[in-house]
Amino acid sequence: MKIGFIGVGEMAQAIIKGLINANQFDPSDIYVHSTHQTTYEPFAKETGVVAVDSNIEVAKQTDIVVLAVIPNAAVVVLNEIKSQLADKTLISIIGSLSVTEIENVIGTSIPILRALPNINVEGNVGMTALADNDALIGDKKAVAVKTFEVLGEVSWQQESKFAIFSAIAGSGPAYVDFFIDALSRAGVKYGLTKKEATEIAAMTLQGSSHMVLNSKNQTPMDFVDAVCSPGGSTVAGLLAMEEAGFMNSVIKGIDATVNR
Ligand SMILES: NC(=O)C1=CN([C@@H]2O[C@H](COP(=O)(O)OP(=O)(O)OC[C@H]3O[C@@H](n4cnc5c(N)ncnc54)[C@H](OP(=O)(O)O)[C@@H]3O)[C@@H](O)[C@H]2O)C=CC1
Numbered sequence: 135m136k137i138g139f140i141g142v143g144e145m146a147q148a149i150i151k152g153l154i155n156a157n158q159f160d161p162s163d164i165y166v167h168s169t170h171q172t173t174y175e176p177f178a179k180e181t182g183v184v185a186v187d188s189n190i191e192v193a194k195q196t197d198i199v200v201l202a203v204i205p206n207a208a209v210v211v212l213n214e215i216k217s218q219l220a221d222k223t224l225i226s227i228i229g230s231l232s233v234t235e236i237e238n239v240i241g242t243s244i245p246i247l248r249a250l251p252n253i254n255v256e257g258n259v260g261m262t263a264l265a266d267n268d269a270l271i272g273d274k275k276a277v278a279v280k281t282f283e284v285l286g287e288v289s290w291q292q293e294s295k296f297a298i299f300s301a302i303a304g305s306g307p308a309y310v311d312f313f314i315d316a317l318s319r320a321g322v323k324y325g326l327t328k329k330e331a332t333e334i335a336a337m338t339l340q341g342s343s344h345m346v347l348n349s350k351n352q353t354p355m356d357f358v359d360a361v362c363s364p365g366g367s368t369v370a371g372l373l374a375m376e377e378a379g380f381m382n383s384v385i386k387g388i389d390a391t392v393n394r
């Protein structure tokens with residue numbers, strides 16, 4: 135089974151590294167191509183995947199074709215490769231393109247999986263939304279879905295929910311990492327080194343995520359209450375964050391993401 139990536143940017147590279155970590159595909163069964171040889175050749179050298187010299191060659195040589203280009207190039211590339219897609223499975227990670235829009239460009243009904251992964255797939259701790267068409271069945275479906283299951287968690291979603299999923303899970307790592315950086319910068323303000331402050335902040339987020347995910351009946355706000363000792367320092371900090379608009383700034387950020 136061979137898998138090909140058209141577009142070898144941030145997201146494709148993260149997926150490929152996660153697939154290799156998980157031994158889901160041997161590097162020699164992963165084919166890549168993108169616009170600039172200076173992007174895909176060094177990546178192929180570093181990881182052992184196979185660089186080919188056109189998008190059409192990726193589609194010809196592989197069983198599963200992953201469309202991972204910038205949104206503006208997606209339709210052009212689909213038109214370029216559509217004659218090669220019979221008997222293939224197409225996976226699209228294009229944030230803004232629905233399964234129906236893809237089918238309309240291709241013109242025939244081939245198995246399609248729409249996936250919205252996040253960058254954490256590189257460490258096999260990703261969160262990916264999935265949707266498919268009726269043609270994706272049997273072994274082809276099992277293999278396509280497994281491709282994302284080995285990269286972390288998957289969540290089947292109606293396509294109408296992809297925009298909000300993308301804001302929280304797709305863009306989310308940027309917002310969470312921004313928060314980790316803000317916490318660690320505060321640590322630097324009070325004398326910690328950036329390295330130790332970043333590790334302390336990141337471990338704290340990891341611990342809190344673990345507690346929320348493993349709790350039977352406690353909400354995040356229950357944990358907030360548990361940390362806020364009466365008359366203590368946490369409630370003072372929390373109220374100062376709220377005075378600066380913490381919750382509203384998060385919601386406004388997600389509004390802007392969804393509306394884009
Ligand atoms: N980054 C993320 O966290 C997420 C991204 N996505 C989706 O993934 C897709 C890629 O995003 P991302 O990786 O961040 O973007 P990047 O800009 O990092 O990568 C885009 C890639 O597309 C390639 N490309 C552009 N035009 C063509 C073309 N005509 N033929 C072949 N390759 C082409 C570029 O080639 P070259 O490098 O050679 O110029 C580049 O490798 C987007 O559609 C985005 O919506 C979805 C979920 C999360």
Ligand SMILES: O=C(O)[C@@H]1CCC=N1
Pocket residue numbers: 229300304305
């Ligand atoms: O910023 C973007 O458009 C993409 C979609 C989700 C994460 N990155």
